[in-house]
Amino acid sequence: MSSTPHWTRDILQPAAVLVVFSAISAFLLFGTHSLTAPAIARAERALKNSLLAQTLPADRFDNDLSQAERPLATDPLLGLKRPGSYFVATLKGQPSAVILEASAPDGYAGEIKLLISILADGRLGGVRVASHHETPGLADFIEAKRSPWIQQFNGKSLQQPSDSGWKVKKDGGQFDAVAGATVTPRAIVKAAHRALRYFEQHRATLLTPETAP
Amino acid sequence: MMAWPESREVLYNGLWKQNPGIIQLLGLCPLLAISNTVVNALALGLATTLVMAIASGSIAVIRNLIPSALRIPVFVLIIAALVTVITLIIQAYAQPLYLVLGIFLPLITTNCIVLARVEAFASKQPTGLSILDGIAMGLGLTGVLIALGALRELFGKGTLFSGFDLALGEMASNWTLTVFPDYSGFLLAILPPGAFIGLGLLIALRNFLHARYS
Numbered sequence: 001m002s003s004t005p006h007w008t009r010d011i012l013q014p015a016a017v018l019v020v021f022s023a024i025s026a027f028l029l030f031g032t033h034s035l036t037a038p039a040i041a042r043a044e045r046a047l048k049n050s051l052l053a054q055t056l057p058a059d060r061f062d063n064d065l066s067q068a069e070r071p072l073a074t075d076p077l078l079g080l081k082r083p084g085s086y087f088v089a090t091l092k093g094q095p096s097a098v099i100l101e102a103s104a105p106d107g108y109a110g111e112i113k114l115l116i117s118i119l120a121d122g123r124l125g126g127v128r129v130a131s132h133h134e135t136p137g138l139a140d141f142i143e144a145k146r147s148p149w150i151q152q153f154n155g156k157s158l159q160q161p162s163d164s165g166w167k168v169k170k171d172g173g174q175f176d177a178v179a180g181a182t183v184t185p186r187a188i189v190k191a192a193h194r195a196l197r198y199f200e201q202h203r204a205t206l207l208t209p210e211t212a213p
Numbered sequence: 214m215m216a217w218p219e220s221r222e223v224l225y226n227g228l229w230k231q232n233p234g235i236i237q238l239l240g241l242c243p244l245l246a247i248s249n250t251v252v253n254a255l256a257l258g259l260a261t262t263l264v265m266a267i268a269s270g271s272i273a274v275i276r277n278l279i280p281s282a283l284r285i286p287v288f289v290l291i292i293a294a295l296v297t298v299i300t301l302i303i304q305a306y307a308q309p310l311y312l313v314l315g316i317f318l319p320l321i322t323t324n325c326i327v328l329a330r331v332e333a334f335a336s337k338q339p340t341g342l343s344i345l346d347g348i349a350m351g352l353g354l355t356g357v358l359i360a361l362g363a364l365r366e367l368f369g370k371g372t373l374f375s376g377f378d379l380a381l382g383e384m385a386s387n388w389t390l391t392v393f394p395d396y397s398g399f400l401l402a403i404l405p406p407g408a409f410i411g412l413g414l415l416i417a418l419r420n421f422l423h424a425r426y427s
Contacts, residue, residue, distance in 0.1 A: 014283050021287050025294035032298045039305035047308065136315055137249040137403060146376070180404065 048130070052087055052099055054144060055117035055126040060096050061089035072101060077198035079103035079191060081111075086206065089117070095207045097125050098199070104191035108183040109133040112142070116195040120207060123160075127153040127192050132184075139184040149185070152176060158196045166193040220345055227349025233326045234357025235416045240326035244358060245408035247317050249369065252376045254362030255355065256310060257317055262351025264299060264321050268292050269335035269347035276336050288331050289322075296322045313376075326354060357415065364411045369403035371396025 005011065045066070052065040065087050072078070072086045084101035097119045104112040112132040117125035127150055129142045141147035152175060167173025168185050177185040199206065233239045243261070247253045272279075272291060279287050300318050304311045311318065321327065330350050335343035366373055371393035401407050 014280060017280055017283055018286065018290075021290050025290050028294050029297055032301050036301045036305035040301070043305060043308040133316065136247065136317070137253070180400065 051115055051128050051130060055099055055115050055128050056089055056097055057125065060119065060125060061091055063088075063090045065089060065099065075198060077194040077201075079105050079111075079194065081105075088207070096120055098206045099125075100195055100198070101130075102191055102195045102198075104187035106183075106187045106190070107132060107134055108139060108181070108187075109135065112184070112187055112191070114188065114191055114195075116192060118196065118199045121157075122196070122199065122203075123155050123157045124153050124192065124196065126151070127188065129188075134184050135181070139178075139181040141178055141181075142184060142188060149176065149178070150188075153192055156192070156196075158193075158200060163193075166190075219342060223342060223346050224349045227346060227351075227353045228356065229353070231350075232353040232357065232419075233329075233350050234354050234361075235412070235419045237326070237329070239329050240324045240354055241412075243317055243320065243324060244354070244361065244412065245405055247314075248358050248361040248365060248408055248411075249403050250366045250376055251359060251362040251374050253313065254358035256314055257321075258351070258355025258358040260299070260303070260314060260318060261321050261324060261327070262348060262355055264292070264296055265327050265330060265347035265351040266344050267299075267347075268295050268327055268331055270340055270344040271295070272331050273335040273338060273340040273343035279336070284332070284336060285328075288328055288336075292327055292331070293322045326350065357412075360415060361408065361411050364414070365402045365407050367392055368399050369401075369407060 049066045068088045068090070069085045070088065072080070072084045074080050074083055078084070078100065080101065080103050086101060087099040088095055089097040089099065097117050099115055099117040102114045102116050104114060110133050112134065113130040115128045115130050117127075119125050128144055129150065132140075132142065134140060134142065141149045144150050161174045164172070165174040166189060168175045168177040168182060168189055170177055170182055171186070173189070175185065175189045227233075231237055234244055240261070243257050247257050268288075268291060272288060296319060300311075303314075303318065330346060334346045338346070363373060366375065371391065373390040373392055375389040377389070402411070
């Protein structure tokens, strides 16, 4: 039992075994990743397209939204950590709305990524959560498919409600929240409000129609 | 081939006598977190069963190649790799399911029931029996998850089978069974404490049945 460790038997051999198993695992993961990466990318793009289309009433645009992607620089009002994208919705060739990628950095469990559509007249077309890490079963009511909660943003603007109304009801504002999960809705309300301010500042450049080639 | 008496023993152990959910009390993390509706419980239960069957089977195959001092790190490595592979495949080809299970899919790695069965059973038993043990234990856990999910969904939301369309698509959109119409909801049942209380009730029921019929 108490013999001194043997260099090869107790150290090198076990290390070699671990290396072999690690290499096999790494190879397995590499193979699966290479095989599934295109399908995952496709599934995520399809999801993004359907998310984009959901943020706007169907009669507000007639273009292919995923083709109308343009770069969006980082801005504190949007909360993006890296430059993102925005999408210009057009109706009969005229820009009718923009869909901004934005982020609420102060969710309960980190960043909540959002897609926020703003109509040309400055009203919100809709807000959708693109990805989040909030508590499953408790704070996932922010997903449109689980709860109509996120619909309450439709039609809101900087004037309606005024600044003091852009809070959850618990903080004296206009927006519903769910008991036991206030941090999450608070973060989204603030992010939507900031995105509207961003739109107000950059309205002209965001909505400029692309020059025909 | 597997002998029937042994197989029967393995099945009986997994599904009832040594049920991971209410007897061994292993794998409580997903049990408590995701058992708030039937659909979540079913989806995670089946994913865990799949992982357990494959992990137990592959470890039983190489059980004689693994030095005993290194078995735990090697088991964890294999389980983590398998879970990642299954997560990637589900993400690629069954995205709705992936979106429903979210973080709990990769977290199957840390579910101690998987490691416990590999260590206690698959590392010592033949491959076929080990796969069966993984399946039986997984289904035992799934059963408890579903019972708990049904209990919590019923008392928390007054419905059963809500949200099946998230996993199965449009065809399941009207599967939701409203048991108590105009039910105002009972948040405690949906929140984690509801899972503890529900699990306690299930264990009590099982002990009652066990004492009565054996």
